[in-house]
Amino acid sequence: MSQFENLRRIRSFVRRPGRLTPGQQRALDELLPRYGIGEECDDLRAAFEREAPLVVEIGFGNGQALAWMAANEPEKNFIGIEVHEPGVGRLLRSVEADGLENVRVAMRDAVEVLREQSVPGSVDEVRIYFPDPWPKKRHHKRRLIQPPFLELLVERMAPGGCLHLATDWAPYAEWMLEALAEVPAFTLQGDPFVDRPSWRPRTHFEQRGQRKGHQIFDIVCRLSR
Ligand SMILES: C[S@@+](CC[C@H](N)C(=O)[O-])C[C@H]1O[C@@H](n2cnc3c(N)ncnc32)[C@H](O)[C@@H]1O
Numbered sequence: 001m002s003q004f005e006n007l008r009r010i011r012s013f014v015r016r017p018g019r020l021t022p023g024q025q026r027a028l029d030e031l032l033p034r035y036g037i038g039e040e041c042d043d044l045r046a047a048f049e050r051e052a053p054l055v056v057e058i059g060f061g062n063g064q065a066l067a068w069m070a071a072n073e074p075e076k077n078f079i080g081i082e083v084h085e086p087g088v089g090r091l092l093r094s095v096e097a098d099g100l101e102n103v104r105v106a107m108r109d110a111v112e113v114l115r116e117q118s119v120p121g122s123v124d125e126v127r128i129y130f131p132d133p134w135p136k137k138r139h140h141k142r143r144l145i146q147p148p149f150l151e152l153l154v155e156r157m158a159p160g161g162c163l164h165l166a167t168d169w170a171p172y173a174e175w176m177l178e179a180l181a182e183v184p185a186f187t188l189q190g191d192p193f194v195d196r197p198s199w200r201p202r203t204h205f206e207q208r209g210q211r212k213g214h215q216i217f218d219i220v221c222r223l224s225r
Pocket residue numbers: 012013058059060061062081082083084087108109110111128129130131132133144203204205206
């Protein structure tokens with residue numbers, strides 16, 4: 001094994017070179033300084049002026065679901081984490097257009113954000129909708145939902161906190177259940193799947209999956225400690 005092997009970290013995403021529209025570029029230039037969370041922030045809650053339950057959405061894609069949820073649950077603070085620049089630009093435009101004061105954005109690997117920028121017990125809810133399924137066996141190690149990642153969530157989430165996962169890829173749904181079974185702090189709230197909860201709108205990738213005839217799987221669990 002090379003001496004650099006340990007330094008290479010497997011990421012759950014590839015940076016897609018998506019083209020930014022002028023509106024998205026403007027949003028990144030003008031709105032990211034206002035709504036973005038810099039890497040120097042070491043407690044995500046400090047990104048807001050008010051104290052409120054904190055919801056983190058990981059991999060929000062084009063951000064339309066996040067904007068909808070934030071408008072629908074104004075009593076909560078929402079942090080979206082996404083590495084895809086056009087998606088971040090699009091969300092920022094919605095945040096501005098809809099006057100959403102309860103949304104902040106971290107444009108960085110969610111694993112790093114949670115590990116380095118959140119404190120234990122500080123996150124009330126984590127929502128991860130349609131994470132990249134990495135269908136090929138040799139890519140399974142790239143899947144975001146893995147026991148070590150779930151252990152990180154256990155540490156960062158508040159007791160009784162809610163983790164909500166959704167996927168349209170049946171083998172990933174089974175994989176999620178197997179990963180959760182290795183982390184007993186999470187208790188499933190379903191049998192094991194639930195109908196789409198009222199707080200989750202249909203997402204862009206969900207609709208893509210449905211057009212291909214895929215079944216949708218929602219998994220909700222609580223941190224029982
Ligand atoms: C398949 S898309 C789903 C997007 C959206 N949730 C939806 O349902 O339409 C997955 C998204 O997760 C993002 N992503 C994957 N791994 C990530 C990570 N470690 N940190 C931040 N974003 C990540 C990708 O950039 C991508 O936009």
